[in-house]
Amino acid sequence: LAKTTQPISMDSYEGQEVNITCSHNNIATNDYITWYQQFPSQGPRFIIQGYKTKVTNEVASLFIPADRKSSTLSLPRVSLSDTAVYYCLVMDSNYQLIWGAGTKLIIKP
Amino acid sequence: DGGITQSPKYLFRKEGQNVTLSCEQNLNHDAMYWYRQDPGQGLRLIYYSQIVNDFQKGDIAEGYSVSREKKESFPLTVTSAQKNPTAFYLCASSTGGGQPQHFGDGTRLSIL
Numbered sequence: 001l002a003k004t005t006q007p008i009s010m011d012s013y014e015g016q017e018v019n020i021t022c023s024h025n026n027i028a029t030n031d032y033i034t035w036y037q038q039f040p041s042q043g044p045r046f047i048i049q050g051y052k053t054k055v056t057n058e059v060a061s062l063f064i065p066a067d068r069k070s071s072t073l074s075l076p077r078v079s080l081s082d083t084a085v086y087y088c089l090v091m092d093s094n095y096q097l098i099w100g101a102g103t104k105l106i107i108k109p
Numbered sequence: 110d111g112g113i114t115q116s117p118k119y120l121f122r123k124e125g126q127n128v129t130l131s132c133e134q135n136l137n138h139d140a141m142y143w144y145r146q147d148p149g150q151g152l153r154l155i156y157y158s159q160i161v162n163d164f165q166k167g168d169i170a171e172g173y174s175v176s177r178e179k180k181e182s183f184p185l186t187v188t189s190a191q192k193n194p195t196a197f198y199l200c201a202s203s204t205g206g207g208q209p210q211h212f213g214d215g216t217r218l219s220i221l
Contacts, residue, residue, distance in 0.1 A: 041215065043199050087152070
């Protein structure tokens with residue numbers, strides 16, 4: 001049975017790079033690893049998705065090692081508006097969705 | 110403008126009453142999902158549907174029911190059998206599989 005583990009919370013300062021890691025075992029070998037951002041009282045919003053190695057878009061990068069047992073979301077030069085909860089989402093070997101418990105990121109001035 | 114619409118934003122239920130939460134999407138997505146989120150907690154899957162007229166139970170389906178008669182609509186009924194229904198309910202849709210999910214703004218259900 002797949003399981004995900006994320007840090008419960010993290011603090012950082014404006015302008016810094018923030019890396020959030022999600023550990024996940026027994027995930028589907030041929031499906032994506034996805035990260036979402038959620039603000040209070042809103043639905044989660046898609047940030048980035050990858051299958052292996054590194055993916056970069058306009059807001060983040062995602063690093064996935066060859067064994068796919070973890071993934072790291074990297075947010076460059078964070079601002080106060082990046083304060084939110086970040087979730088990883090994977091699919092297990094039975095193709096069931098497995099959400100991480102979320103990492104509450106607090107950005108300080 | 111494409112997206113997912115959940116209504117109402119706030120809903121109150123009396124003890125022993127069934128209530129139905131609406132979810133409509135105009136993204137032409139095949140898959141739709143319902144999640145429950147308790148304060149300070151993550152998302153738990155209630156039901157999902159990969160195609161019209163078909164749906165599967167998620168991790169916490171007891172006390173809930175759904176229908177998928179149209180591609181655009183996936184209403185969730187919280188029945189009186191759900192003893193602790195107070196929560197934030199989120200609906201999502203995607204093209205299926207592990208593709209990105211698009212979420213609505215949620216419905217907050219409270220017990221009177």
